[in-house]
Amino acid sequence: MKTTTQKLMELYNAMHRFFGPQAWWPGDGPLEVMIGAVLTQNTNWKNVERAIDNLRKKNLIDIEKLVQLDTNELAELIRPAGYFSVKAKRLKNLIHFIHENYGGDLQRFFELSVTQLREELLSVNGIGYETADDIILYAACKPAFVVDTYTYRIMLRHLLISQDDDYMAIKALFEDNLPADVELFNEYHALLVAVGKNYCKKTNPLCEKCPLNPYEHDPNLPEYL
Ligand code: SF4
Structure with missing residues (x-):
């Protein structure tokens, strides 16, 4: 049975292979x-x-x-x-x-x-x-995982969190199971945004074309976000 760390890294690697590095954040200084x-x-x-x-x-x-x-x-x-x-x-x-x-x-x-x-x-x-x-x-370039609506939606559909989990619980999912690595947190968040914007839509998620399709998920989970 896979650990949560393995599951999170599988998703990360699949997104990274598919989209390539996102190199956020735009801004000068x-x-x-x-x-x-x-x-x-x-x-x-x-x-x-x-x-x-x-x-x-x-x-x-x-x-x-x-x-x-x-x-x-x-x-x-x-x-x-x-x-x-x-x-x-x-x-x-x-x-x-x-x-x-x-x-x-x-x-x-x-x-x-x-x-x-x-x-x-x-x-x-x-x-x-x-x-x-x-x-x-x-x-500040320090390791804090950023949670947004896309994170919630994708993690919920991938059965890694429950519907009642709040911001801190979702943040802990990443921070407790991944190394405290600024670059990893930066890329992971940006990649989730890319999946959320392009595939994991609020209604009718485009699972068939999504890089996360091979991994356990339930696209029928709530559409309210
Ligand atoms: S496979 Fe489907 S449920 Fe999973 S992230 Fe992609 S669109 Fe969302």
């Missing part, structure tokens, strides 16, 4: 990646890029400058990312937090352990589990 992580919620990456471009053009990828920037002005600049008022407040909260507690020194902040970093990020109003893990993995 840790601050920009962190900003992208806040802006990417409920929108696609193209919209995030347009918002980040607006900040770049004004030379605002800078903690000191973002601290000084008026929240409404920030909201206008990140408008392409959607929910711009809420996201502007979240971004300001995060930037202020780093400014006040770490002197605006992102590297100093990122020197914390994964557990401390996560606690600190989650203490910021508006930063949830997924955003915190995105920041830890892609900006």
Whole structure:
């Protein structure tokens, strides 16, 4: 009987063979990646890029400058990312937090352990589990597995989690059974997104063409995600 580690690695290897390396995260430098992580919620990456471009053009990828920037002005600049008022407040909260507690020194902040970093990020109003893990993995380059809707859907259909499992339980499935390897976590998440977007649709998953079809799954499991 296969262990969970073997099952997870089988899925990973099949996706990796099929799609090739995904080389996420798009972004230039840790601050920009962190900003992208806040802006990417409920929108696609193209919209995030347009918002980040607006900040770049004004030379605002800078903690000191973002601290000084008026929240409404920030909201206008990140408008392409959607929910711009809420996201502007979240971004300001995060930037202020780093400014006040770490002197605006992102590297100093990122020197914390994964557990401390996560606690600190989650203490910021508006930063949830997924955003915190995105920041830890892609900006701080530390091993935190990012869980999203695609992860939930694919793992559920592949019978590796149950319907009631929450974010932390799904995250533990990966973190407890895979080596704490930044590159592996980075690629694994990106590959799940590729399968989710292209094959594991909410309704009518395209199992026959999917690289994960040879592995045990039940495509008839819930379509509500
Ligand atoms: S599309 Fe089918 S084979 Fe592919 S991940 Fe979803 S359930 Fe698995």
